[in-house]
Structure formats: C-alpha cells, structure tokens
Amino acid sequence: MYDVIVVGGGPAGLNAALTLGRQRRQVLLLDSGDYRNAPATEMHMFLSRDGFSPAELRRLGREELTHYPTVEVRESRVASASGSAGDFTVEFEDGTAERARRLILASGQxxxxxxxxxxxxxxxxxxxxxxxxxxxxxAGLPLAVxxxxxxxxxxxxxxxxxxxxDVVLCANGPLDVPDTLRATLKERGIEVREDLVVRVAGAAETLELHFTESAPLARGAVFHRPVSQQxxxxxxxxxxxxxxDGCVQVNAQxxxxxxxxxxxxxxxRQPETPGPTPFVITAAADGAKAAIWLEQDLFRAGLG
Known part of the structure; x- marks a missing residue:
C-alpha cells in the first residue's frame, strides 16, 4: 500500500509528489497525459519562469522527481476510486488497481x-x-471577445x-446582459455585434472573425472564457x-x-472564493499545501 496516490501530472500533482517525496513518503503519481494548458506555448506569472513553456516545466518536474526514490510516476488513466481514510483503492482503465492511505486529486479541469x-x-x-x-x-492590438x-x-x-x-464584443447571438451593462459597454466605446460567428481564421495578431450577416472583423487576438468541468x-x-460551479470543495488545508x-x-477551491484560479503558480502552491497538511495528517495518524 502506498502512503499517497496523487492523481494528476500537472503542476499541482508534481509539486505535491515532490513535497511528499522529500518527506520520504511512498507516493504514486498518476499522469493521464491530458493537460488543460497543453495548447499554450508560454505560461506567465510564475516567478523566474515568466514566458516559460508549460510542457518544459512538466518535463523538468518529472526529472526532479527521479531524485526521490520513494516517488513512482506512472502514465495511466484512472477509472474509479473508493474507500476511506487509511485504505483507498484506485482502479485503472486497464482493470488493475492500487491502494493508498491518502489521496490527492489534482486532475484539473x-x-x-x-x-x-x-x-x-x-x-x-x-x-x-x-x-x-x-x-x-x-496590449495595443485590436481585440475581440x-x-x-x-x-x-x-x-x-x-x-x-x-x-x-479597440475592443469589440462578439456576442454570437443576442447579448444577454442587463440594460445598464449594455449602456456601460456603449459608454466605454465597446462595439457589440450580435449576429452569429461562423468562423475564426488566420493566426495570432492577424485573425479574422466571420459572421452570418455583418462584414468580417480583423483582430489581433480573441478572448473567450470556455465552460469548464472536472x-x-x-x-x-x-x-x-x-x-x-463544479469544483471540488476544499478548506484552507x-x-x-x-x-x-x-x-x-x-x-x-474554497467556497469563500468566487471561482477557481487557473494559474500554474497557484496550482503548484496548492499542491505543496495539500502535501504539507496531508503529511501532518499521516504523522498524527501514526501516533494514534
């Protein structure tokens, strides 16, 4: 039985495994190979790594884990998990399973x-x-939302x-906001287009949005907040x-x-926060916090 199984090979899971490995805990890190920021070539707001490749950060993180003999990394997809504190079972898609005393869920959105x-x-x-x-x-480019x-x-x-x-709000259908907010958009000089967007073409800084009715719109970048789920x-x-909003509810530990x-x-996320913070640096910090408090939990359990 492992001390801890960590599900997820992104910055949260990697940092949790690193922290626990330094405490000589038997850790199994499970990595499905699916990453939310896989399309991105750069990450930001990470001290000393601003503009760094997310894929390279993961590679370096995996390499650092090899220094800790009690940490095992396995590329595998998890199908299910069950059990209770002291004896959890994690089942894989290939039908095999492993057991652990504690779990850290870091599979992301x-x-x-x-x-x-x-x-x-x-x-x-x-x-x-x-x-x-x-x-x-x-900054300084014509933008669309x-x-x-x-x-x-x-x-x-x-x-x-x-x-x-120069910001244009492409609502992709009727704009569903209060009249007061619609007025604020107009006051701030933000054009609103409500006909359907059928295609976005081009490349970064030379994009073009095509609509069902109005003329194409040239933009330097487009911003969109996608719907996310576990x-x-x-x-x-x-x-x-x-x-x-579907996040796993956690406390300060x-x-x-x-x-x-x-x-x-x-x-x-904690219920007190309005939403998740989907940044690499906060994910890594969460992984460290989870591992630190989990380690104290295991230590106290060992004392009875």
Missing part, C-alpha cells in the same frame, strides 16, 4: 470550446481565455480598461462535496469534505 470553426485550432495561439495570462502580450453573457461583457470592459482602446469524476465517486482526500489546482 477540461474546457469545452464553442462550436465555432477555427476556435479549437487557435485556442492558446490567438484565441485566449485569460487576460492575466495573455493580456500583456496583446467571443461570448454574449455577463462574464464576457465584463471581460470586454476589463480588456478595454487595461490593454486596448476532467475526472473521482471526487463525486468518493462522495466529496462540490461547489455550485486543501482537504475535501471526505476524510483522507485532498484536492489541489484548478480542480478545487
């Missing part, structure tokens, strides 16, 4: 992109999800406030409580509502 031709191909390469991650690099709900209207206002004097359904199978199960990264 998966994005569902709009069914607009070209968006999936350009996601992370001209179509971006986050002004914190990509706003600085698109794809989406017609409250969050996309606020995103358009934020981009106009921080990064560009990449793996392990938390629900274990009985962990979820927040209304990254503990879920099920004893012995911790969660880290954008898969989890």
């Amino acid at each position: 998966a994005d569902t992109l709009p069914e607009v031709d070209g968006v999936a191909d350009l996601f992370g390469r001209g179509v971006y999800h986050c002004p914190f991650c990509h706003g600085f690099e698109t 794809l989406g017609g709900d409250l969050s996309h209207a606020m995103l358009a206002l934020y981009l106009a406030d921080r990064f560009s004097e 990449r793996a359904g392990l938390a629900a199978k274990l009985g962990c409580e979820l927040t209304p 990254q503990q879920t509502t099920v004893a012995g199960v911790y969660a880290a990264g954008d898969t989890a």
Whole structure:
C-alpha cells in the first residue's frame, strides 16, 4: 500500500509528489497525459519562469522527481476510486488497481470550446481565455471577445480598461446582459455585434472573425472564457462535496469534505472564493499545501 496516490501530472500533482517525496513518503503519481494548458506555448506569472513553456516545466518536474526514490510516476488513466481514510483503492482503465492511505486529486479541469470553426485550432495561439495570462502580450492590438453573457461583457470592459482602446464584443447571438451593462459597454466605446460567428481564421495578431450577416472583423487576438468541468469524476465517486460551479470543495488545508482526500489546482477551491484560479503558480502552491497538511495528517495518524 502506498502512503499517497496523487492523481494528476500537472503542476499541482508534481509539486505535491515532490513535497511528499522529500518527506520520504511512498507516493504514486498518476499522469493521464491530458493537460488543460497543453495548447499554450508560454505560461506567465510564475516567478523566474515568466514566458516559460508549460510542457518544459512538466518535463523538468518529472526529472526532479527521479531524485526521490520513494516517488513512482506512472502514465495511466484512472477509472474509479473508493474507500476511506487509511485504505483507498484506485482502479485503472486497464482493470488493475492500487491502494493508498491518502489521496490527492489534482486532475484539473477540461474546457469545452464553442462550436465555432477555427476556435479549437487557435485556442492558446490567438484565441485566449485569460487576460492575466495573455493580456500583456496583446496590449495595443485590436481585440475581440467571443461570448454574449455577463462574464464576457465584463471581460470586454476589463480588456478595454487595461490593454486596448479597440475592443469589440462578439456576442454570437443576442447579448444577454442587463440594460445598464449594455449602456456601460456603449459608454466605454465597446462595439457589440450580435449576429452569429461562423468562423475564426488566420493566426495570432492577424485573425479574422466571420459572421452570418455583418462584414468580417480583423483582430489581433480573441478572448473567450470556455465552460469548464472536472476532467475526472473521482471526487463525486468518493462522495466529496462540490461547489455550485463544479469544483471540488476544499478548506484552507486543501482537504475535501471526505476524510483522507485532498484536492489541489484548478480542480478545487474554497467556497469563500468566487471561482477557481487557473494559474500554474497557484496550482503548484496548492499542491505543496495539500502535501504539507496531508503529511501532518499521516504523522498524527501514526501516533494514534
């Protein structure tokens, strides 16, 4: 039996395994090879690694784990998990299983992109999800926001406030916001297009949005906040409580509502926060916190 099984090979899972390996815990890190930021060539807001490749960060993280003999990394997909603190069973898609005294869920979220031709191909390469991650690099360019709900209207206002004097909100249908917000968009000089977007073409800084009715729109970048959901359904199978937006509910120690199960990264959040923070550096920090408090939990359990 392992001390800990960590599900997820992104920055949260890697940092959790690293922290536990340094405490000489027997750790199994499971990596499916699916990463939310796989399309991105750069990550930002990570001290000493601003603009660094996410894939290279994962490679270096895996390499660092080889220095700790009690940490095993396995490329495998998890099918299910069950049990309770002290004896959890994790089952794999190939029918095999492993047991552990504690679990850390760090499998992250998966994005569902709009069914607009070209968006999936350009996601992370001209179509971006986050002004914190990509706003600085698109500053001064003509920008578009794809989406017609409250969050996309606020995103358009934020981009106009921080990064560009030329922002167009492409609602891809009727704009669904209060009249007061529609008036604010007009006051801030943000054009609103409500006809359907059928295609996004081109490359970063030379994009073109095509509509069912109006003329094509040339833009330097497009921002869109995709709908996200848990990449793996392990938390629900274990009985962990979820927040209304589908994140795994954790406390300040990254503990879920099920004893012995911790969660880290954008898969989890405290109910007091308005939403997950999908950044590499916060995911790595969550992984360290989960591992530190889990280690103390195991230590105290060993004392009886």
